[in-house]
Amino acid sequence: MYIELKNINKNFGAYKASNNVSFALPAGSLSAFLGPSGSGKTTILRIIAGLETPDSGDIFIDGQRVNDIAPAKRGIGFVFQNYALFRYMNVFENIAFGMKIKKVPANKIKKRVEELTELIGLKGLENRYPVQLSGGQKQRVAFARAIAPEPKVLLLDEPFAAIDAKIRKELRQWLKTTIKKLNITSIFVTHDQDEASEVADEILIINKGRVEQSGSPLAVYKKPTTPFVAQFIGENSLINNYDIFKGFYRQEGFSTAVIRPEFISIFKENEEYKNAYTTEPGIVKTVTFRGSYLEVIVDLHDTELKTVWPTDREILHPNEKVGVLIKKMYLVDSANIREVENEALIADNSVII
Amino acid sequence: MYIELKNINKNFGAYKASNNVSFALPAGSLSAFLGPSGSGKTTILRIIAGLETPDSGDIFIDGQRVNDIAPAKRGIGFVFQNYALFRYMNVFENIAFGMKIKKVPANKIKKRVEELTELIGLKGLENRYPVQLSGGQKQRVAFARAIAPEPKVLLLDEPFAAIDAKIRKELRQWLKTTIKKLNITSIFVTHDQDEASEVADEILIINKGRVEQSGSPLAVYKKPTTPFVAQFIGENSLINNYDIFKGFYRQEGFSTAVIRPEFISIFKENEEYKNAYTTEPGIVKTVTFRGSYLEVIVDLHDTELKTVWPTDREILHPNEKVGVLIKKMYLVDSANIREVENEALIADNSVII
Amino acid sequence: GCKSDSESASSTQLVNVSYDPTRELYQDYNELFIKHWKEKTGQDVTVTQSHGGSGAQARSVIEGNDADVVTLALEYDVTAIEKAGLISKGWQNKFPHDSAPYTSTIVFLVRKGNPKNIKDWDDLIKPGVGIITPNPKTSGGARWNYLAAWAYANEKYQGDDTQMKDYMKKLFANVLVLDSGARGATTTFVENGQGDVLLAWENEAYLSLKEHPGEFEIVSPSISVLAQPSVAVVDKIAEERGTSQLAEEYLNYLYSPEAQKVAAENFYRPTDENILKDYADKFDLNMKLVNINDPLFGGWDKVQETHFTDGGIFDQIYSK
Amino acid sequence: MGKGSFTKYLLITLSSIFIFVMLIMPLMVILSEAFKNGISAYADVLSDAFTLHALRLTLFATFVSVVCNTIFGLFAAWALTRFYYKRSKFLTTLIDIPFAISPVIAGLIFSLTFGRIGWAQPILNIFHIKIVFAVTGIVLVTIFVTLPFIARSVMPVLHARGTEEEEAAALMGAGGFTIFRKITFPHIKWALLYGIILCTARAMGEFGAVSVVSGHLRGKTDTLPLLVEILYNDFKMADAFAVSTILVLLALILLILKNVVEYKWHSAKE
Amino acid sequence: MGRTKSNSIIPGFNLSMGITIFYISFIILLPLISIVIVTSGITWQNFLDTVLDSRIIAGYEVSFFCSFIAAVINCFFGTMLAWVLVRYEFPGKGIIDGLIELPFAIPTAVAGISLASLYSPTGFIGQLFAPFGIKIAYSQIGITIALIFVTIPFVVRTVEPVLKNIDPVFEEAAYTLGASRFTIFRRIILPELIPALLLGGGLAFARAIGEYGSVIFIAGNMPFKSEIVPLLIMVKLQQFNYGEATSIAIVMLLFSFFIMFAINSLQAYQQKIVQGGTK
Ligand SMILES: Nc1ncnc2c1ncn2[C@@H]1O[C@H](COP(=O)(O)OP(=O)(O)OP(=O)(O)O)[C@@H](O)[C@H]1O
Ligand SMILES: Nc1ncnc2c1ncn2[C@@H]1O[C@H](COP(=O)(O)OP(=O)(O)OP(=O)(O)O)[C@@H](O)[C@H]1O
Ligand SMILES: [Mg+2]
Ligand SMILES: [Mg+2]
């Protein structure tokens, strides 16, 4: 494993910013720390970079324990949340800075900066100062500056937070492909799950200074292992009296159900539908256009459920009567999670078979 | 019409920040100005508020021409992009400020602030100072401050720009329902189309100081009337040699085609599909998990096309061979737009009929 | 707020614009005069003193300082006020002794025991002798220092211009510090220990002795200059304020024996011969003192013209 | 970020040495000279009527200058940062002039303007106004010499902060004074405080300019620095330095006041 | 950034601009006219002869040289003091902080006399250097020291707030790139400080050129060696020669003004790098 943290603890006063954090990431991987604000993501990143010293625990990079190695010697590139571009240096000087410090010969620096401006698509803008760049361009310069001295590890703290929605989406893809091309082990911090899902090979869900779950985005989405993850990931509806729905029964200890939009199927009144027996009648409350699909809130037994509707199917209207089928849900208590299928549906299907 | 602008022009030096802007919005509506950065959205908002004086043109609020009415007398609430909360006043004082200025009796102020903190869900935080609030909380205080003096019109300049992705989504819904509840005619500025689509009843697409198109989000999405709108709205693929696709022919003057993700259907090799004749063989390049669906880039005739794939269908894999069907596209030149259907598809369907 | 002193027709307030360091002299004299005036007219009079560099004080009067009388270090400074139209012509003859009620001269202040054995002007140009004197161009009073040396040179070289200038050159070549004012020079010499000899007014030399008893000695050269601080009524202002009579009496009374004694107590040489003799132990009466109106100098206007104007002899000494 | 205690102590030591040599040693000279003739002589000088008058005049001139310049500084900062105005840059540069002018010349120009030979004299004569060689002149030149301090310290803060908060308040109908008091002032109070401190210190200590327009009338137009000069020229070195210690003391009081205000503001909020 | 005056919603344009213009006109411009009026009383030739006189030129050289050195030294120590005051906690910090304004409060003459007594060859500090033949008081070194004394507050108090506001993240960024503490200061912090240093240094320089009271006691005032321009103006005044005095003053004023202008322009340039365009 390329980066490994073992039992890292870090307290700020009485507050446990890192609580026994351990994980290992393979070489060349691109991972994301995903978690709510204040969960300790930045703290772990800063500990790896050496900007913060852990109270206990070991940090290994490429098998070597780096706790006592000076930050600059750890071979780490760090992209700061607001880029922290040097305001009085132009693009060239910013990117060249780390190499100048290392006393790389001028002609080599020049070549490498050229390479990098090419890579980040800013060729010709070498003489611009940070203020003359757009958010996305700044972000890319910060990236180039971090990788210029050819670090073994790249750490990015909320690399997209300060960028416009539109550009953010483009940048995500760009960053992902570029990092993959450079084959540099990277970790980035985000609290946007779309972003984490889209960019990272592996996500680590951080909550209250602990790593709750890690795995591929789809795996984590499809199989949350802790109540926190089940609730945090996805645009869920949280329901307490989940036993009012057909096919679900109250289970001892589990007080809350988490229902994902795709766990719900909606049928228009005029459509013939497969599982007529398990489908219950609901009423559409709101239909919101969300870019390329419609988000639908349906009322079922006086409970609001969120689901989606494609733009190319016949449109749904508020107050329209529809058939609602809940296929499954997660039941959670304070420490456990259980995935339950709609029992009626199981029965229904088995009937057909 | 409640808010009406007629032929508003505003130049900054030689630059036309507003170019003959006219529109009318009904009472109680919630509208969005959507457009790229620098397109003049803020300028129009500031003109309505009276923070900027137009060079020519008339502004009507509730049928009354307000050009010569002092900004503070227009009955407008303004939420600034960075909130512009009074840093040295706490939440209570911030919200109460406008009423104090109007010499509302202290007990009434107290009651109204209580009402409002209740409304924005910040009860108990009245004594906090802005630095002690999170971005979303600040946003809500700015909102409460603006509506406290019961304005007839509420203007919001990029109300969500400075907020975290996750919280932003919650806030959008909150803002929408709250404004609807208060039934106050509102306009907000954004350059995020998801946001505009989700929150607004009506969007006005602004480009280069002009209103390009207006209408409901879905209407604008489904029927762009200008080339700019066709390209700006949606996650489109832009293609020049659109005549390489089966069923589409080069049309005089139209140099570019805009293809929406939902214009494309993908079929797995093992699926039987309806329009076999019009479907062309493509190869999946990337599959990205994006929250609740998968974004798929397919390669068709060496051209990359973006489309979507639901999480509940059998998963697609990179390099998988698939069938690709382009159902329609928009053709655009510098001033015109034309929607064209796949001719082969029309033929195909008619064959069946 | 703008206060305009509202003087009544015959004010009993008198403003005496004087120079440094006459503060104690006039403090004593004012007491004397107030009593005198009370006896004479029954009126109470208050005198406001003003002290500063002589030239700067003259300027302040020209620029608007409302002085009823001026008591300055140089006739030249008073003449400048005259030229500004505030003092009538012929003021020099209004009071006895060229309107100079007391005089002084330039002496040498040397360190205790006179280690460099400085006796006369000749000793000043010896190599290794460090001289401290204020700059004649910035300090009115210091012009007397310069003129005293010139008087000596004249006597020694019998009016040979080149040799006289040469002497002056050598003298100023030994000057270590050219302070801007008399007091600055004294501090440099006394407090900061610079130089072997300070060229000073006699009264100032005595003040230094008083402040630092036992550390210095006064050496009176064979020849020096008769420094005549001039007094005058600023006619125009005094008339405006209705103080002409009072002002005139104020200056006149300076010549009274009582006032002359006060001057002597403050180390100025009384012009009253009798009183001067009473203080013969204090002032070296054997020095030859050259008057400014002596043909050698020819009065202040000429002195200013030949010596102190820009490019004059003094500047030539320092020209490169 | 590392410890770097070596650098820290090096810098602290160097700074302390600099302060010691450049400020504390001259201060010690002043004190030792002031007390050369003993405590009672020192007390005599300080209780002298003329000294007390000079102290009052100094405090008066300082107070008026600081008040005038504070009012001006705030209005100027408001005018030059809150609005777009073509000649703002020019005006801003004009505000700097008193810093670029020698104090003696500063005094002289007032004398040459309002004095007997000044071009404004005929007008002043009509109204029987006396400006120079009176308290008015002293106050005026003190104002002149210290004019830039407050505007100069407040303007950058206002500039950096932008106008949105003021716009928000104005939009709700707040008047100019309310906006200033409630919205703007809290932001600039620290800069204002430091500007006032510098302005006060300089106003108290100003000698050159005041000297030219004072006339040195004993007990009337002598400020403390002028009195110091006169005593010094009168071969009263110890007295001169004793009077100087009043100014040192005033500076000290200023420092204490500053700390009190700082403490109050800090504990009042946040 | 700014809104035009006619349509700004922020109140008080007329009042505040009126007061500003009146105050500046009355306190600054009105008296300043005199300097021109008085100078216009002498001929052009006379003016040139006065300001180009070799002694005066020597005076300019001394004044500018010493003022420049003093400003540079103060930029160095002023920055160090500001740094120490902002970044470190140590006993006696309050004392240092409180002493910074002292040079403004002490009358310049007192400062001059005290410094002269300290630095004269028999003085407490001067005697340390005298054996090596270094004369501090009564030379240009003395002038420079007096000028350093009177201009300390300018640099410290302009740099201090800027230093306080520098975001530590810039330093961290450079740190992760391997920069040493000194490099971080030189390449990252110093550029941030330069506008303030220019301003503080410029103010110190302008003030130093005009300084009279504190300098003359320690200068020695030897023509062509340690004579400063303000002293030469006093010489002219001593001869009641207002025209020539104001001629020299005008040249000085123009020079100081030029310096300030240059600094303002440089600052504007720096500002442009940081804030961009005409904003
Ligand atoms: N230097 C510090 N001193 C005290 N507390 C700190 C410090 N740095 C961080 N913390 C606290 O530690 C916790 C974790 O902080 P961290 O910055 O790692 O969170 P994060 O997950 O990055 O949050 P965000 O998404 O808001 O950036 C927070 O509660 C924060 O207040
Ligand atoms: N006061 C001003 N002076 C000069 N130009 C201005 C001024 N205000 C705005 N502009 C210019 O007018 C244009 C429109 O500006 P506006 O702020 O309305 O854009 P916007 O659509 O709100 O952009 P953004 O999304 O970046 O906020 C921009 O090019 C801007 O530079
Ligand atoms: Mg963080
Ligand atoms: Mg905008």
Ligand SMILES: O=S(=O)([O-])[O-]
């Ligand atoms: O006070 S003097 O000008 O004569 O030195």
